[in-house]
Amino acid sequence: MQDLVAHTARINDQLARYGVKFGIYKDGTFNERLFPFDAIARVIDAKDWALLEQGLAQRVRALNAFLADIYGPREIIQDGIVPEDFAISSPGYLAPCVGIMPPKGIYSHISGIDLVQARDGSWYVLEDNLRIPSGASYPLISRDICRRCSPETFRNNDIVDNRNYGAMLREVMDNVNRGGINVIFTPGRYNAAYFEHSYLAEQAGAILAEAGDLYVEDERVYYKSFEGDQRVGAIYRRVSDEYMDPTCFLPESVIGIPNLMSAYRAGNVALLNAPGNGAADDKGIYYFVPRMVEYYLDEKPLLHNAPTYLPMFDDDLAYVMDHFEDLVIKDTAEAGGYGVVFAGTLPSEAREDLRDKVRTNPRRWIAQEIIDFCELPVHLAEGDVPRKADLRAFVLTGRETRVWPSGLTRYSREEGNAIVNSSQGGGFKDTWILKS
Amino acid sequence: MKTLEYTFDTTIEFSGNVREHAFVLRCLPRAGEGVTVLKSSLEMEPELRLSWQHDSFGNELAVGCAREPHDRIGYHSRGVVRVDLSSNRAMLIHPLFKYPSPLTIIDDDMRAWMAEAGFNKEAFTASTVARFEAFERLGKMIHEMMAYEPGTTSIATTAAEAFAARRGVCQDFAHIMVAVLREAGVPARYVSGLVVGEGTTHAWAQAYVDGRWHGYDPTRNTRVDETYLPLAIGRDWSDCPVERGSFWGLVDQTQTVFMTMKEVDA
Numbered sequence: 164m165q166d167l168v169a170h171t172a173r174i175n176d177q178l179a180r181y182g183v184k185f186g187i188y189k190d191g192t193f194n195e196r197l198f199p200f201d202a203i204a205r206v207i208d209a210k211d212w213a214l215l216e217q218g219l220a221q222r223v224r225a226l227n228a229f230l231a232d233i234y235g236p237r238e239i240i241q242d243g244i245v246p247e248d249f250a251i252s253s254p255g256y257l258a259p260c261v262g263i264m265p266p267k268g269i270y271s272h273i274s275g276i277d278l279v280q281a282r283d284g285s286w287y288v289l290e291d292n293l294r295i296p297s298g299a300s301y302p303l304i305s306r307d308i309c310r311r312c313s314p315e316t317f318r319n320n321d322i323v324d325n326r327n328y329g330a331m332l333r334e335v336m337d338n339v340n341r342g343g344i345n346v347i348f349t350p351g352r353y354n355a356a357y358f359e360h361s362y363l364a365e366q367a368g369a370i371l372a373e374a375g376d377l378y379v380e381d382e383r384v385y386y387k388s389f390e391g392d393q394r395v396g397a398i399y400r401r402v403s404d405e406y407m408d409p410t411c412f413l414p415e416s417v418i419g420i421p422n423l424m425s426a427y428r429a430g431n432v433a434l435l436n437a438p439g440n441g442a443a444d445d446k447g448i449y450y451f452v453p454r455m456v457e458y459y460l461d462e463k464p465l466l467h468n469a470p471t472y473l474p475m476f477d478d479d480l481a482y483v484m485d486h487f488e489d490l491v492i493k494d495t496a497e498a499g500g501y502g503v504v505f506a507g508t509l510p511s512e513a514r515e516d517l518r519d520k521v522r523t524n525p526r527r528w529i530a531q532e533i534i535d536f537c538e539l540p541v542h543l544a545e546g547d548v549p550r551k552a553d554l555r556a557f558v559l560t561g562r563e564t565r566v567w568p569s570g571l572t573r574y575s576r577e578e579g580n581a582i583v584n585s586s587q588g589g590g591f592k593d594t595w596i597l598k599s
Numbered sequence: 600m601k602t603l604e605y606t607f608d609t610t611i612e613f614s615g616n617v618r619e620h621a622f623v624l625r626c627l628p629r630a631g632e633g634v635t636v637l638k639s640s641l642e643m644e645p646e647l648r649l650s651w652q653h654d655s656f657g658n659e660l661a662v663g664c665a666r667e668p669h670d671r672i673g674y675h676s677r678g679v680v681r682v683d684l685s686s687n688r689a690m691l692i693h694p695l696f697k698y699p700s701p702l703t704i705i706d707d708d709m710r711a712w713m714a715e716a717g718f719n720k721e722a723f724t725a726s727t728v729a730r731f732e733a734f735e736r737l738g739k740m741i742h743e744m745m746a747y748e749p750g751t752t753s754i755a756t757t758a759a760e761a762f763a764a765r766r767g768v769c770q771d772f773a774h775i776m777v778a779v780l781r782e783a784g785v786p787a788r789y790v791s792g793l794v795v796g797e798g799t800t801h802a803w804a805q806a807y808v809d810g811r812w813h814g815y816d817p818t819r820n821t822r823v824d825e826t827y828l829p830l831a832i833g834r835d836w837s838d839c840p841v842e843r844g845s846f847w848g849l850v851d852q853t854q855t856v857f858m859t860m861k862e863v864d865a
Contacts, residue, residue: 258700380664410662411623414843422664
């Protein structure tokens, strides 16, 4: 590892050359910046990983079952496990998806589950991302560069190879492909994750396409190419639901594929992930995921949620009001680390203001205990410093649900700051899974 | 029981050529809930291949795309249906119809009006007779309170906005009725369709009472009977547009709609 860390500057230089960038919207303007890489990898031993692997696959299986249920028979609601208004009036629950069964019944093919490790070593899930979780390309390409800068590091340590992500992605697409080529559909080069879209297309052997390259005819999707138009059987789309089809969702969208939903409805194309998945990764629905594991799989959940309270329940609201200063308050309408507030750090006026908002509109908020999650060393010129870090694990559902033996470790830029989202200006690390 | 024969013609004219014009039409009667479709056809102008599907609410869709440059597109729907509301059987509903939708969000002014007029949960959970009485009284009050003034609202006008202005068209009347019903705990649907006579398409509201959907037309202040034919049903207008299209071309468009429907011998 020391040898690798010595190459930090060179690795970051290589990443910059590759254009490993992350775009951020702040105050209405779009800025692209390099995503800083820290060469000290997060290391997870085989025993820890075995638990994570099982727990993550279990969680994603339950989430897929939940999506199939709420867009179909809604048994979990009838059985009183998830409140009806909570599931159905969630902004992520899309009426046009009701009654559509996606190919092989899979809704979330590529899931990004965010975890943190507490100081006692136990892992907690903070968030499920079942729409368009990004970030797999960063550890992939950084590992590749590290391997070249310091081959000994990877010869002398027993690290599980993570270069199979492209192959896993391909298997996931092939599994649901309805006949034709695999396509990665990007909103275009001004998107925050465009680098990743092009990189993954290359890794998975898929065609990178944007609006105008694809069209729908007779309930089938085609790709326009110089060798003649080709049928498309699976689309790993990196465009959000509301922009996917102007004849079904937002009519003003110019980055979608008109009439795409007619091909999807007819079962002639797979969409990865399925539209409507926002119904299951709502910050509020998160509360119910451990119950989903028990309900659908009849298994005990192997991974824990951070202790969470839903102010919409009277008991929870009372607790939240009594312990307001000790909790993290999250706005379910926001994403990417926005709308996350540590109530104890607010000036008293702002805190009372937020307290009122939670009381008057309880459905919109969740509250969580602060988990004192562990810090990882980050290498700076003046020496190593500790920074809070999380882990985004990538769980892929093809013929089976499998966890990619790596992941994106993100750390916060400032000391003590516990918000690590890349849109908030942190950096990333490689994640090594050890063979023993 | 009535047998109805309808014609429904829509033409869209563009100020210049458009191309890659993808569209979804909801201009065919939906079978079920008392409606039997005896004959139904759809003719496109220019001639185009169509795909036939159903959306999540069970509406009939015709999906197609006019790729070549054109400055006009027309579709002509014809058919004969039998409407027999006595055969409208009890059915389970999707819970989506219980909650506010984008165009039926309610505000405090509407809530105050509801409280004053006595449209609360109790009014709709009392005896069956009382529930129907409240349902009809609501439709009547909306009819009397609102001025019918075409051009004062748009397809994006919400129930609360139309309510505040006290004016609008059939779509707004129906949105207000649907919004109030849901707020009072009654599942409600928005319906667009045809009524015996001549002119343009119409819209009305439905409430779910005793396991069946019952319609009321607040614009014409009458219960929906066998002279009404639904073309599309949804949470609000946004689920029911007769035509939704997407095309390439910077043009203005003018839509002309004309329908006729009359009772014929069975």
